[in-house]
Amino acid sequence: MSSPPGALEQELERLRAQNAQLQAELDAVRGxxxxxxxxVAAAAAAQEEPPAGAANGAACCRPVAAARDWDGxxxxxxxxxxxxxxxxxxxxxxxxxxxxxxxxxxxxxxGAGGLGSPAALYLAAAGVGxxxxxxxxxxxxxxxxxxxxxxxxxxxxxxxLSAAEACRALNSSIQVETHLEALTPANAVQLVRQYDVVVDxxxxxxxxxxxxxxxxxxxxSLVSGAAIGTDGQLTVYCHGExxxxxxxxxxxxxxxxxxxxxxxxxxxxxxxxxxxxLQALEAVKLLSGVxxxxxxxxxxxxxxxxxxxxxxxxxxxxxCVACGAAPSITTAxxxxxxxxAFTGQAAANDAAPQPLQLIPREERxxxxxxxxxxxxxxxxxxxDVRPAEQFNICHLPGAVHTPFKHFDRYVEAIQxxxxxxxxxxxxxGQAAAPxxxxxxxxxxxxxxxxxxxxxxxxxxxxxxxxxRGNDSQRAVARLRQLGIxxxxxxxxxxxxxxxxxxxxxxxx
Amino acid sequence: xxxxxxxxxxxxxxxxxxxxxxxxQPGSTTAALMPHLLxxxxxxxxxxxxxxxxxxxxxxxxxxxxxxKAGDEVAVIPPxxxx
Ligand SMILES: [Zn+2]
Numbered sequence: 001m002s003s004p005p006g007a008l009e010q011e012l013e014r015l016r017a018q019n020a021q022l023q024a025e026l027d028a029v030r031g032x033x034x035x036x037x038x039x040v041a042a043a044a045a046a047q048e049e050p051p052a053g054a055a056n057g058a059a060c061c062r063p064v065a066a067a068r069d070w071d072g073x074x075x076x077x078x079x080x081x082x083x084x085x086x087x088x089x090x091x092x093x094x095x096x097x098x099x100x101x102x103x104x105x106x107x108x109x110x111g112a113g114g115l116g117s118p119a120a121l122y123l124a125a126a127g128v129g130x131x132x133x134x135x136x137x138x139x140x141x142x143x144x145x146x147x148x149x150x151x152x153x154x155x156x157x158x159x160x161l162s163a164a165e166a167c168r169a170l171n172s173s174i175q176v177e178t179h180l181e182a183l184t185p186a187n188a189v190q191l192v193r194q195y196d197v198v199v200d201x202x203x204x205x206x207x208x209x210x211x212x213x214x215x216x217x218x219x220x221s222l223v224s225g226a227a228i229g230t231d232g233q234l235t236v237y238c239h240g241e242x243x244x245x246x247x248x249x250x251x252x253x254x255x256x257x258x259x260x261x262x263x264x265x266x267x268x269x270x271x272x273x274x275x276x277x278l279q280a281l282e283a284v285k286l287l288s289g290v291x292x293x294x295x296x297x298x299x300x301x302x303x304x305x306x307x308x309x310x311x312x313x314x315x316x317x318x319x320c321v322a323c324g325a326a327p328s329i330t331t332a333x334x335x336x337x338x339x340x341a342f343t344g345q346a347a348a349n350d351a352a353p354q355p356l357q358l359i360p361r362e363e364r365x366x367x368x369x370x371x372x373x374x375x376x377x378x379x380x381x382x383x384d385v386r387p388a389e390q391f392n393i394c395h396l397p398g399a400v401h402t403p404f405k406h407f408d409r410y411v412e413a414i415q416x417x418x419x420x421x422x423x424x425x426x427x428x429g430q431a432a433a434p435x436x437x438x439x440x441x442x443x444x445x446x447x448x449x450x451x452x453x454x455x456x457x458x459x460x461x462x463x464x465x466x467x468r469g470n471d472s473q474r475a476v477a478r479l480r481q482l483g484i485x486x487x488x489x490x491x492x493x494x495x496x497x498x499x500x501x502x503x504x505x506x507x508x
Numbered sequence: 509x510x511x512x513x514x515x516x517x518x519x520x521x522x523x524x525x526x527x528x529x530x531x532x533q534p535g536s537t538t539a540a541l542m543p544h545l546l547x548x549x550x551x552x553x554x555x556x557x558x559x560x561x562x563x564x565x566x567x568x569x570x571x572x573x574x575x576x577k578a579g580d581e582v583a584v585i586p587p588x589x590x591x
Contacts, residue, residue, distance in 0.1 A: 111591055113591050114590075114591055115591040116591070200591075201591050202589075202591055203589065203590050203591035204589055205587075205589040208587075208589055225591065226587070226588040226589055226590060226591055227588065227590055227591055228517070228588045228589070228590030229517075229590075231516060231517040231520075231588055232588075233517075233585075233587070233588055249560060249587075250558055250560070250587045252556070252557050252558050253558060254518075254555075254556070254558035254559075254586060254587055254589075255554070255556050255558070257554065258518050258554065258555060258556075258558065258586060259589050265590070267590060272590075272591060298560070298567075298585070300516050300583070300585050302516055302520070302526065304526075305526050307514075307526075309514065309516070309565065309583060310565060311560070311562040311565050311566065311567055311583065311585065312562075312565060312566045312567060313567045314567050314569070
């Protein structure tokens with residue numbers, strides 16, 4: 001992505017945008033059609049036998065309505081559907097009526113990422129009549145290791161459109177709807193109401209609370225899955241008479257520091273694959289009425305240990321603000337609820353955190369300036385405060401690894417390093433005192449305009465770099481607290497270095 | 509008496525282990541769990557109040573005092589939000 005796009009790429013980009021536009025228009029038309037028919041409530045769909053004539057409703061999305069009333073059986077499936085779903089239709093515990101309910105059912109999948117990928121594919125394959133996909137992001141190369149619904153060829157495309165394309169390729173007989181806007185308090189309830197079951201495949205805490213609240217308000221069962229690192233969680237919320245909601249279980253939002261995101265903490269690709277697949281299973285169970293939904297049970301998975309731990313949950317809390325006896329979060333109040341304030345974090349998806357401005361801009365340097373100074377300052381010390389996993393991918397030549405997580409442990413080593421560099425410079429100065437060294441000293445003194453040296457022997461220049469320029473500022477601030485006040489941080493971190501200085505530096 | 513504690517997700521990272529053994533006075537209740545856990549793993553205080561505790565695979569409400577017996581299994585389950 002760092003090289004300027006060639007004519008071919010530009011053309012490809014133009015065609016993708018055009019395609020996305022056409023797809024959105026098509027989906028808008030389809031959405032109007034779908035909206036005309038009121039959705040069947042999940043519980044009703046699961047428990048009632050299909051009423052006579054339901055077959056027509058089931059076939060509404062299909063161009064060829066070849067269903068016949070086979071000797072009064074009234075399941076409404078046509079020959080193609082029976083052939084396609086035969087292996088689960090002949091399953092003793094499933095059967096033709098369960099398949100018919102699935103074909104009449106609808107699911108809203110919020111998030112076409114690591115969880116949404118297998119969920120959408122399996123639900124489309126299983127024959128869910130109408131699958132809605134919400135995502136506002138576009139596909140990036142770093143998504144594909146886990147977001148297996150997307151392809152190299154759809155990098156840069158809207159995730160919802162890329163996912164819909166894959167679902168249609170798998171099963172052209174179902175209806176796939178795309179929603180290219182983020183789920184917001186303003187649109188959530190109205191969107192959730194259009195579907196029988198909701199799958200939470202989102203990737204952040206504010207969206208998780210929003211989806212749960214919207215499902216409480218709209219009376220929809222919610223299949224909630226989450227994955228990070230090698231950990232996963234799965235449960236069904238807001239189900240039946242007494243199923244709890246997300247807030248019943250976690251009334252207080254976790255501190256932002258405990259909400260690791262895939263972009264920062266990493267995730268083993270298969271882990272959301274496991275959880276997203278189980279979400280599809282739960283959605284199939286809810287729509288078909290087969291099996292026991294994972295309501296009032298929380299499945300906690302430690303994939304590294306190979307441990308599946310199931311915890312029995314309580315019934316919904318009467319005091320819950322969303323699903324209790326006197327909820328304060330309702331269809332009326334939800335649109336004005338401030339989820340960012342409640343969770344202390346924005347609903348940013350797999351994206352970079354906001355740039356921090358902890359150190360005044362004039363006391364920071366650009367990567368280009370860092371390059372210039374490192375070339376002219378042989379005694380300079382460069383600290384890299386990224387975690388080991390990232391430092392070991394690639395780092396700047398000569399960078400000293402002092403991870404921010406345990407930064408204080410490294411302070412002594414930093415001081416020793418500075419002393420050694422200073423001694424080396426002094427020795428070099430005594431030995432030859434070349435003009436370059438004088439220049440160096442002048443430069444060093446310039447660098448110490450904020451320094452603590454107070455006329456003492458100039459310290460070797462000290463630079464701090466991280467991934468994007470936030471932790472490096474925190475490290476510089478910490479160094480100042482500890483009396484090392486001449487440290488300078490690099491704006492934008494190694495990502496900016498890769499963009500502005502060395503395009504061969506790998507991004508991750 | 510000893511009870512087994514399983515750590516999931518963030519609590520495992522903070523504790524630095526996926527499980528641990530907690531030694532408690534005989535007759536202790538679940539009310540004694542958190543104080544002892546925090547004593548043994550002070551880093552767990554970072555979780556704040558946003559986590560679920562379970563006893564023998566059943567949800568344990570905050571502040572609840574159920575009798576514990578040797579060999580019981582407790583799990584610390586903070587929410588995860590990634591996807
Ligand atoms: Zn609730």
